[in-house]
Amino acid sequence: EAGVTQSPTHLIKTRGQQATLRCSPISGHTSVYWYQQALGLGLQFLLWYDEGEERNRGNFPPRFSGRQFPNYSSELNVNALELEDSALYLCASSLPPGSGANVLTFGAGSRLTVL
Amino acid sequence: AQSVTQLGSHVSVSEGALVLLRCNYSSSVPPYLFWYVQYPNQGLQLLLKYTSAATLVKGINGFEAEFKKSETSFHLTKPSAHMSDAAEYFCAVSVTTGNKLVFGAGTILRVKS
Numbered sequence: 001e002a003g004v005t006q007s008p009t010h011l012i013k014t015r016g017q018q019a020t021l022r023c024s025p026i027s028g029h030t031s032v033y034w035y036q037q038a039l040g041l042g043l044q045f046l047l048w049y050d051e052g053e054e055r056n057r058g059n060f061p062p063r064f065s066g067r068q069f070p071n072y073s074s075e076l077n078v079n080a081l082e083l084e085d086s087a088l089y090l091c092a093s094s095l096p097p098g099s100g101a102n103v104l105t106f107g108a109g110s111r112l113t114v115l
Numbered sequence: 116a117q118s119v120t121q122l123g124s125h126v127s128v129s130e131g132a133l134v135l136l137r138c139n140y141s142s143s144v145p146p147y148l149f150w151y152v153q154y155p156n157q158g159l160q161l162l163l164k165y166t167s168a169a170t171l172v173k174g175i176n177g178f179e180a181e182f183k184k185s186e187t188s189f190h191l192t193k194p195s196a197h198m199s200d201a202a203e204y205f206c207a208v209s210v211t212t213g214n215k216l217v218f219g220a221g222t223i224l225r226v227k228s
Contacts, residue, residue: 004158033215043159043205043218056215090158102209103149104216106158 002026004107006091012113013081021076021110025093031055032074033094033104034066038087046089049074050097081114088112117142117208119189121219129227134178134193136222138206141187147209148189149216150180154202162204165189176200201226 005024013019025032034046045058049068063079072093078085088111092104122137140146147166151159163174170182180191189206203223207216 006158035218042220045215045217048215092159102147102216103161103164104159105161106151108158 004091004093004105006089006107006110008110009108010111010113012115014115015081015083017081019078019081019085019112021078021089021091021112022073023075023091023093023107024073025091026105028095029093029105030072030096031094031102032068032072033092034074034076035090035092036060036087037090037109038084041087043090047076055097078112083114086112086114117144117146117210117217119148119206119208119217119219121204121206121222123222124220125223125225127225127227128196130198131195134191134196134200134224136191136204136206136224138180138189138191138219139187140189140206140208142208148180148182149207149209150174150178150189150191151205151207151218152202153205153221159205162191196224196226198226198228200224 007022031050033048036044048056052068066076068074088109090109092106094102094104118141120139149164150162153159163172165172165182173179178193203221205221206219
């Protein structure tokens with residue numbers, strides 16, 4: 001069974017540009033989560049999507065946005081990049097809400113570097 | 116609001132020694148608790164989870180954790196450390212509203228030969 005896949009593995013952008021990160025969940029998982037892991041800041045929750053809808057959002061500015069497609073894959077967009085957006089962005093997927101303990105399965109992450 | 120606190124950002128043990136990584140949680144409702152491990156330049160891998168069944172939970176790679184409600188703790192242990200256990204470990208609690216996990220700050224485990 002394929003795990004959670006993320007692309008690209010690495011991405012280098014300059015300040016003010018836009019970045020798009022992509023995630024494919026495990027087959028059968030309808031929920032996708034995005035986390036930011038910046039140096040010294042731990043794992044910060046960004047977004048949760050389920051069945052194509054944004055269900056919850058962390059404490060991030062509106063320039064962080066995303067969407068979930070009918071095949072449950074997802075993309076995260078970061079507009080007007082700032083230096084502090086440099087981080088490892090982790091995507092995770094899980095079974096639908098109400099399936100019991102929501103065990104999140106993580107991808108390997110996309111490392112975004114903003115110069 | 117649910118939260119977790121990991122005591123000790125860095126823990127160093129000798130190969131073959133006991134591993135003890137501490138996690139305390141705060142939750143107004145019975146929590147679901149998790150331990151994840153992250154190896155360098157990789158994503159997070161689930162070690163084990165507590166979902167209100169047995170209080171002693173066994174996970175992969177010889178790790179286990181015990182849920183102690185009276186102490187609001189969920190410490191991770193392994194009887195004998197191996198060099199391959201060197202990684203960062205995260206404790207997490209499932210937040211009932213929003214279906215997300217809230218993570219602790221992480222503990223970096225170093226294993227000395």
